[in-house]
Amino acid sequence: MSKIQVMNEDLANKIAAGEVVEKTMNVVKELVENSIDAKSTMIKVELIDSGVKEIKVIDDGIGMDKDDAVLAFSRHATSKLKSLDDLFNINSLGFRGEALPSIASVSNVTLKTSDGKTGTMVELVGGVIKEIKSCDLKQGTTIIVKDLFYNTPVRLKYLKSLYTELANISDYLNKMALSYPNIKFILINNSKELLNTSGSGDLLKTILNIYGLIVANKMMFIENMNNDYKISGYISYPELTKSNRGSITLLVNNRVVRNNEIIKAILEAYHTYIPKDRYPYIVLNIEVDPFLVDVNVHPTKMEVKFSKQDNLLNLIMETISNKLSKKTLIPKVINENVEDNYYQDDLNVNNDLFNSPEVIKEEIKEVKKLEELTFDFSIQEEKETYEEFPEDSRIKDMYPIGIVHGTYIICENPDGMFIIDQHAAAERINYEKYYHALSTHSKNTIDVLVPYKIELPANEYLILSKNFSILDRLGFKYEEFGTNTLIIRTHPTWIPKYAPLEAIKKIIDIIIMNEDFDEDKFNEKVSITLACKMSIKAGDVITMPDMTYLINELRHTKNPFTCPHGRPTIIAYTKYDLEKLFKRAM
Ligand code: ZN
Numbered sequence: 398m399s400k401i402q403v404m405n406e407d408l409a410n411k412i413a414a415g416e417v418v419e420k421t422m423n424v425v426k427e428l429v430e431n432s433i434d435a436k437s438t439m440i441k442v443e444l445i446d447s448g449v450k451e452i453k454v455i456d457d458g459i460g461m462d463k464d465d466a467v468l469a470f471s472r473h474a475t476s477k478l479k480s481l482d483d484l485f486n487i488n489s490l491g492f493r494g495e496a497l498p499s500i501a502s503v504s505n506v507t508l509k510t511s512d513g514k515t516g517t518m519v520e521l522v523g524g525v526i527k528e529i530k531s532c533d534l535k536q537g538t539t540i541i542v543k544d545l546f547y548n549t550p551v552r553l554k555y556l557k558s559l560y561t562e563l564a565n566i567s568d569y570l571n572k573m574a575l576s577y578p579n580i581k582f583i584l585i586n587n588s589k590e591l592l593n594t595s596g597s598g599d600l601l602k603t604i605l606n607i608y609g610l611i612v613a614n615k616m617m618f619i620e621n622m623n624n625d626y627k628i629s630g631y632i633s634y635p636e637l638t639k640s641n642r643g644s645i646t647l648l649v650n651n652r653v654v655r656n657n658e659i660i661k662a663i664l665e666a667y668h669t670y671i672p673k674d675r676y677p678y679i680v681l682n683i684e685v686d687p688f689l690v691d692v693n694v695h696p697t698k699m700e701v702k703f704s705k706q707d708n709l710l711n712l713i714m715e716t717i718s719n720k721l722s723k724k725t726l727i728p729k730v731i732n733e734n735v736e737d738n739y740y741q742d743d744l745n746v747n748n749d750l751f752n753s754p755e756v757i758k759e760e761i762k763e764v765k766k767l768e769e770l771t772f773d774f775s776i777q778e779e780k781e782t783y784e785e786f787p788e789d790s791r792i793k794d795m796y797p798i799g800i801v802h803g804t805y806i807i808c809e810n811p812d813g814m815f816i817i818d819q820h821a822a823a824e825r826i827n828y829e830k831y832y833h834a835l836s837t838h839s840k841n842t843i844d845v846l847v848p849y850k851i852e853l854p855a856n857e858y859l860i861l862s863k864n865f866s867i868l869d870r871l872g873f874k875y876e877e878f879g880t881n882t883l884i885i886r887t888h889p890t891w892i893p894k895y896a897p898l899e900a901i902k903k904i905i906d907i908i909i910m911n912e913d914f915d916e917d918k919f920n921e922k923v924s925i926t927l928a929c930k931m932s933i934k935a936g937d938v939i940t941m942p943d944m945t946y947l948i949n950e951l952r953h954t955k956n957p958f959t960c961p962h963g964r965p966t967i968i969a970y971t972k973y974d975l976e977k978l979f980k981r982a983m
């Protein structure tokens with residue numbers, strides 16, 4: 398058999414093996430996971446052109462002796478091949494071993510490795526060993542993969558998507574750094590440093606290295622357990638969100654996984670704290686007996702399912718809800734004035750307050766380099782304004798000073814100055830009232846003096862009549878009147894007194910528009926819609942006593958910090974922020 402035929406066979410094997418070497422990203426993954434298995438404390442990935450031209454992975458792991466170094470490229474080296482069941486064993490990344498020969502077969506590889514005694518260098522071209530010799534190297538392994546896919550048609554396809562490939566690699570290494578905070582990860586592409594973590598073992602510090610100071614400053618530690626699961630990690634204050642779920646990292650026994658049900662449970666816990674289609678920053682590690690984990694669908698994508706999944710989801714939901722309900726979550730204005738949430742430092746941004754945004758952004762880049770140094774005094778998990786409030790209200794009492802633009806109520810108390818959005822605040826108060834009445838099936842009703850007549854188009858009336866049971870459940874008394882007309886004689890007391898007919902029409906609209914009737918979702922929808930429509934609007938004139946009443950009602954809601962759409966109701970300039978702004982304090 399000629400060498401070319403062997404090559405074709407290799408390629409066929411590779412394709413059969415699925416995604417082992419399908420992308421540069423997978424090559425990086427294999428090499429990095431080898432380094433982790435080798436007990437490295439530092440892993441440096443250097444790429445040229447997103448890795449298509451060159452991938453160099455340097456580690457300080459246990460290294461290999463000469464025999465192992467040569468054997469590593471043998472297709473029959475199966476020492477590492479593990480079963481799927483072993484995937485979540487804490488000490489192994491398992492389920493590889495075929496990868497190194499596959500990678501070598503589609504590239505030119507140089508391996509330098511030392512077990513601390515002897516150094517060995519192996520050179521391969523297209524999977525064939527060209528040279529083996531001794532070399533000088535301190536303990537560890539350096540592997541250089543050049544001209545990846547040079548001998549396959551796949552290459553062309555990847556030249557088109559260098560940026561995507563780099564983004565994937567960067568995302569992967571970020572997640573590995575979060576999984577292994579005790580390993581220092583460095584990523585460099587075309588001489589530009591994209592990641593450099595401390596490897597100190599401190600998860601919050603790793604979050605700082607990846608997401609920057611603003612994010613790290615607004616994370617809360619959580620921890621909890623039940624009979625089967627132990628969870629721990631960091632969750633963000635609701636004011637800090639991202640437009641995609643890339644901000645959520647799920648780990649099972651320190652291994653990155655995907656699970657949509659868990660993401661749903663997290664979003665459920667943040668419900669009405671953050672706007673729809675926004676995601677909190679989360680790093681959550683789940684410790685569990687591997688026996689309870691099923692690798693579902695795709696081992697390479699790490700989609701997993703759990704036995705007793707509901708127990709896990711409840712644990713996550715309860716722990717996050719509890720944490721959120723114990724905190725004062727008023728956003729501080731001072732941290733918010735640079736568009737990009739990353740890489741800013743409190744003090745520096747404030748000093749630059751009168752510079753142009755460009756200048757600020759440039760300096761922020763500088764600040765990023767200093768983060769490592771400033772970390773210790775900049776990160777305070779429990780900040781002054783984020784104290785826990787165990788008693789009946791999560792916002793301290795405050796009194797109104799006046800109103801701006803007919804919308805924003807200015808208030809003060811000894812802690813500082815606060816601005817309340819009158820519509821958002823009223824909306825939160827009303828939303829909780831409606832939701833409470835609906836979910837407790839409040840049966841208090843009022844007979845109306847002059848019955849309301851509601852006429853609908855035939856198609857809508859038909860849907861409504863199929864769902865009369867909902868009107869019954871809500872406490873309405875009504876009768877059908879001629880064709881497509883309903884007469885309402887009695888309605889529940891929570892229907893707002895000043896515009897009852899409008900509110901009733903809204904509820905009927907919701908019944909007609911929603912095909913499947915989940916009671917919770919229906920209650921939620923009705924509460925939000927009525928709260929928005931029936932609350933004072935921006936620009937509505939209100940008096941000082943109205944403002945005092947509004948503040949008090951808001952203080953006694955379950956979540957006074959956001960409206961049911963997740964927008965903030967209140968923001969703060971602390972006394973200290975004001976002093977800093979006016980340079981009374983530095
Ligand atoms: Zn609204």
Ligand code: ZN
Nearest residue numbers: 824960961962
């Ligand atoms: Zn709203």
